[in-house]
Amino acid sequence: MKMTGSQIICESLAREGVEVIFGFPGGAIMPLYDALGKQPQLRHILVRHEQAAAHAADGYARVTGKVGVCISTSGPGATNLVTGIANAYLDSVPLVAITGQVARPFIGKDAFQEIDITGITLPITKHNYLVLDVGSLAKIVKEAFHLARTGRPGPVLIDMPRDVQIEQAEFRYPSKLDLPGYKPTLQGHPAQIKKAAKLINEAQRPLIIAGRGVIISGAYTELKQLAETAQIPVVTTLLGISSFPESHVLSYGMLGMHGMAYANMAVNAADLIIAIGMRFDDRATAKVSAFAPHANIVHIDIDPTEISKNVRIDVPIVGDAKTVLSALNKLIISAEHIEWVQQLDGWRKEHPSTIIRNSEGLLPQFVIRKIYEVTQGEATIVTGVGQNQMWAAQHYWYDKPNSFISSGGLGTMGFELPAAMGAKVGRPEDTVWCIAGDGGFQMTIQELATIVQDNIAVKVAIMHNGYLGMVRQWQELFYGRRYVATPLSAPDFVKLAEAYGIPALRVKHNGEVIPAIEQAMNHQGPFIIDFMIEPEENVYPMVMPGAALDEVLEEPREEVGIWPQRSTP
Ligand SMILES: Cc1ncc(C[n+]2csc(CCOP(=O)(O)OP(=O)(O)O)c2C)c(N)n1
Ligand SMILES: [Mg+2]
Numbered sequence: 341m342k343m344t345g346s347q348i349i350c351e352s353l354a355r356e357g358v359e360v361i362f363g364f365p366g367g368a369i370m371p372l373y374d375a376l377g378k379q380p381q382l383r384h385i386l387v388r389h390e391q392a393a394a395h396a397a398d399g400y401a402r403v404t405g406k407v408g409v410c411i412s413t414s415g416p417g418a419t420n421l422v423t424g425i426a427n428a429y430l431d432s433v434p435l436v437a438i439t440g441q442v443a444r445p446f447i448g449k450d451a452f453q454e455i456d457i458t459g460i461t462l463p464i465t466k467h468n469y470l471v472l473d474v475g476s477l478a479k480i481v482k483e484a485f486h487l488a489r490t491g492r493p494g495p496v497l498i499d500m501p502r503d504v505q506i507e508q509a510e511f512r513y514p515s516k517l518d519l520p521g522y523k524p525t526l527q528g529h530p531a532q533i534k535k536a537a538k539l540i541n542e543a544q545r546p547l548i549i550a551g552r553g554v555i556i557s558g559a560y561t562e563l564k565q566l567a568e569t570a571q572i573p574v575v576t577t578l579l580g581i582s583s584f585p586e587s588h589v590l591s592y593g594m595l596g597m598h599g600m601a602y603a604n605m606a607v608n609a610a611d612l613i614i615a616i617g618m619r620f621d622d623r624a625t626a627k628v629s630a631f632a633p634h635a636n637i638v639h640i641d642i643d644p645t646e647i648s649k650n651v652r653i654d655v656p657i658v659g660d661a662k663t664v665l666s667a668l669n670k671l672i673i674s675a676e677h678i679e680w681v682q683q684l685d686g687w688r689k690e691h692p693s694t695i696i697r698n699s700e701g702l703l704p705q706f707v708i709r710k711i712y713e714v715t716q717g718e719a720t721i722v723t724g725v726g727q728n729q730m731w732a733a734q735h736y737w738y739d740k741p742n743s744f745i746s747s748g749g750l751g752t753m754g755f756e757l758p759a760a761m762g763a764k765v766g767r768p769e770d771t772v773w774c775i776a777g778d779g780g781f782q783m784t785i786q787e788l789a790t791i792v793q794d795n796i797a798v799k800v801a802i803m804h805n806g807y808l809g810m811v812r813q814w815q816e817l818f819y820g821r822r823y824v825a826t827p828l829s830a831p832d833f834v835k836l837a838e839a840y841g842i843p844a845l846r847v848k849h850n851g852e853v854i855p856a857i858e859q860a861m862n863h864q865g866p867f868i869i870d871f872m873i874e875p876e877e878n879v880y881p882m883v884m885p886g887a888a889l890d891e892v893l894e895e896p897r898e899e900v901g902i903w904p905q906r907s908t909p
Contacts (some may be wrong), residue, residue, distance in 0.1 A: 343511040345504045346375035349438065352481035353382060359407050360385060360400065360765055362393040366413025368453060369440030371505035375555065384767065385794050388786035390417050392758035392902065394424020395784070398433045399722060399762030402745050403770075405558070407488045408433070408557040408762065413440040415453030418499075419460065423752060426464040431579060432556060434488040436481075437461075441624040443503035444472065446486025449698040458499050466494035482514050491524030492643040493556060509753035510518065524642060526658035528667060536614070536655045537671035542792040545634075545680045546572045549595065551626075552579035552802065553617010553641060553661045555742045560584070564666035570675045573684050575603040577618045579748040582738040592684055593693070596624040598730040601691035601881045601892040605608035606684050608890040610635045617641060618662045619885045621749070622649040630888035640664050652693050691894060693881050694734050701852075701874040704728065704803050707853055711773055711801060715856040719771040723764050724756035724780035726802040726810035732775040741776050754783030760798045761791055771861065778804045788840040791866045799860045800868040802833055805875045818892050824872035833870040844868035 343351065349372055353361070360383045365373045376384055387393045390412040390544055397408030408428075412421050418439040428435045442451040458468045467487050469480050484496040498903035551780055554563050563583065567574050567590045574584045575595045595607055604626075607613065613635045618624065626630045628650055636654040636802060640661055647656040657664050696705045708731050711719070721736055722745040723729040729746055736743050743765055745756040760774035781802055791798055803809075812826040835843035847856045847869055860867035880895035 341512050343376065344371070344501065344506055344508050345471070345477055345843045346372040348474070348477045348509065348511050349481060349500070350375045350379040350382060352478055352513060353409065354379065354487045356407070356481070359383060359405070360413055360697065361409045362396040362400075362762065363411030363418060364388055364390050364413070366440060366453070367658060368414035368442055368502045369417070369505075371412060371502065372411070372438070372500065373398045378888055386782065387758065387790050389501065389753070390420035390755070391424050392437065392761070392784050392790070394421045394751070395427065395758035396423060396429045396438065396762035396765070397757050398643070399745055399759030399801055400422070400766040401428070401433050401435060401762075401768040402765045403720060403742065404498045406434070407485055408435045411438045411732065413453065414442055414457070415455045417816045418455055418457040422460060422464070423750075425461055427750045427752045427755060429464045429466070431747065432493050432552065434494070436484050436488050437495060439497060439499050439502040441470065441499045444501045445503075449500065452493065453469055458497065458504065459470035461497050464495070465497050468497040468499065470499045473503050474504050474507040477504070477512050478511060482560065485518055486517055486519070490521075499579055500582045501791040504749055504771045525644070525658045525662050526642075526660040528640065528657040528664035532657045532668050533664065534671065536657060537668055539612055539636055539638060539655060540570055540572075540614065541673050541675070544677065545614040546570065546612045546614065547606050547635075548572050548574045548611060548616060548675065549577065549615045550574055550580040551577045551608070551616060551618025552583070552748070554580060554583035556617065557642075557661040557663075559616070559662035559665050560741050562662055562669060564588075565669050566614075566665055569669065572607060573612070573676050575599070575606060575795055577600040577621070577624045578746065580618060581733055581744040582740065582742050583882050585739040586737045587739050591811060592688070594733055596888065597626065597883045598734070598879050598881065600693040601894060602684060602687035602891040603685050604883065604892055605691070607632050608888070609683070612732065613637045615639045616665070619646045619772050622650070625651060626883045626889040627887060651695060667748040676847060682722065685719070688869050691892070692879070693894070696735070697895070699874070702848060702850060702853070702872060704805070704871070704877055705735045705804040706850065707801065707871050707873065708732055708775065710853045711857055712736045714854060714861060715771055715773070719743070719773050720763055721773050721775060722746070722756055722760035723775045724777040725751045725753045726777045726780065726808070727877070727879050728775050728780070728809070729803070729814065731803070744890065753777065753780035754840070755801065756780055757784045757787045757798075760800070761787060761796050764798050774800045776796050776802045777809065778802055778806065779828055782830060788837070788842060792841050795865060796863045797810045799866070800883065802868065802870045803873055804830065804833070804870050804872050805836070806830075807875060810879070812876070815879070816876070833868060837868045842866050842868055844870065846870045
């Protein structure tokens with residue numbers, strides 16, 4: 341059957357199981373939009389800025405495990421997507437971005453709204469295509485989805501010249517793909533798995549570091565089985581949060597720059613690290629030369645280029661986390677590491693890291709903890725970047741798999757609101773809380789209109805400190821408290837919410853926190869709470885830049901607070 345390029349795209353998206361697209365139209369993508377209008381099963385959500393389309397598709401993809409789809413026009417529409425594509429690339433999120441392009445005869449002529457988006461996105465996509473032949477379009481779409489979701493997931497871009505959207509071709513959706521150059525390794529090499537098992541069975545002080553790869557491959561049970569069989573403590577990276585239940589006795593929280601002191605001390609003292617689906621980011625390792633000095637390192641990762649990239653690996657296992665772990669688990673002998681576990685528990689007692697001090701002023705940690713309590717740990721949390729992100733990572737306790745959504749690799753302020761929007765669309769049954777910075781929120785605040793138009797019931801908690809807080813914290817610590825360009829004004833968020841048609845509250849005192857959260861939860865639609873937190877509150881613990889993981893600066897405080905450690909028996 342003959343179809344236009346636009347119809348071929350729509351039909352192919354439907355065959356890939358796409359249900360929702362985030363996008364924004366323009367001249368060079370109008371034929372595709374016209375075809376979309378005739379395909380009612382493809383829900384289109386009109387964002388207010390293309391960056392938000394990419395972040396929303398990203399949030400949607402992270403919570404569903406499906407490929408997120410975003411669309412823009414050529415030129416400025418396409419360049420507006422770039423930050424969102426880079427964000428997805430660094431966090432291994434499956435995305436297909438479709439951009440309009442000027443018609444083929446105009447390419448290379450600096451035509452109106454022409455930009456070389458395949459050139460621009462080459463280093464931040466897993467692959468990209470400029471479609472020059474409508475006959476190859478169905479195959480390209482099929483390939484794009486396959487590349488985005490398999491192996492190490494990532495964004496793929498399809499650039500569609502306007503005339504290719506109109507031209508006709510016979511439509512045949514390929515049932516199979518032949519990509520001889522692309523065959524991700526899923527099964528780990530048996531000899532490597534054996535070597536790893538031997539090290540695990542012999543270790544005295546083993547430690548698992550779980551990353552987002554565990555979540556991507558859905559290896560929750562396999563991870564738990566490994567930890568429980570050999571009684572191995574588990575720490576996670578920032579993006580590994582919610583790969584292992586934080587209430588588990590073997591959970592020791594997040595490691596890294598703002599990780600738990602005891603988690604970092606464990607890395608330092610371990611004699612074996614089993615790193616699963618993580619990439620030894622510098623925020624996780626701190627000073628690389630001092631990382632895990634006493635440990636052999638087993639690294640399980642689907643991407644062979646990650647092996648020994650930052651940290652020397654003793655036993656690499658390239659493969660899918662779930663597949664490798666199930667093979668590995670068969671070789672693991674039941675063990676107890678009583679002394680080691682007691683040592684970690686001792687460190688946790690001495691350096692509790694997440695205790696919240698008593699305070700007259702509203703503490704962000706307190707707010708996050710109350711959101712945890714009111715939602716009973718059942719919410720999906722989407723964060724901004726900066727202090728709010730770290731408090732959300734530290735003070736909400738994640739037992740539910742894949743319930744923490746955050747921009748890790750790129751650290752993109754403004755991610756929070758559009759990503760929360762995408763997460764809510766992907767998980768309509770879930771309560772989705774967007775933990776926003778007052779800075780980051782203002783970067784993509786325009787998406788409040790999208791939320792209203794499409795009735796996306798996101799709950800927003802603004803951590804309003806009047807600063808670009810994380811940068812201010814660094815100025816306080818390293819630049820003699822010279823607050824250059826970090827004090828930040830904001831509109832009256834409550835009035836602004838009202839202007840958008842969203843109910844909102846401002847909270848200044850501890851006693852108002854729980855009632856406000858409850859009111860937000862009881863409201864059917866979107867809701868905003870402007871939490872006026874202590875302006876100069878800092879994030880602790882902190883490993884200073886350049887320092888080793890175990891050189892941890894802890895919160896200076898006289899008074900110790902009120903909540904026990906979650907996992908302390
Ligand atoms: C797009 C972007 N620009 C700049 C930065 C650098 N940066 C990192 S954290 C931060 C402060 C964030 O302020 P806010 O959103 O208010 O969060 P807070 O740290 O106060 O919680 C800045 C400017 C960034 N991460 N992303
Ligand atoms: Mg702030």
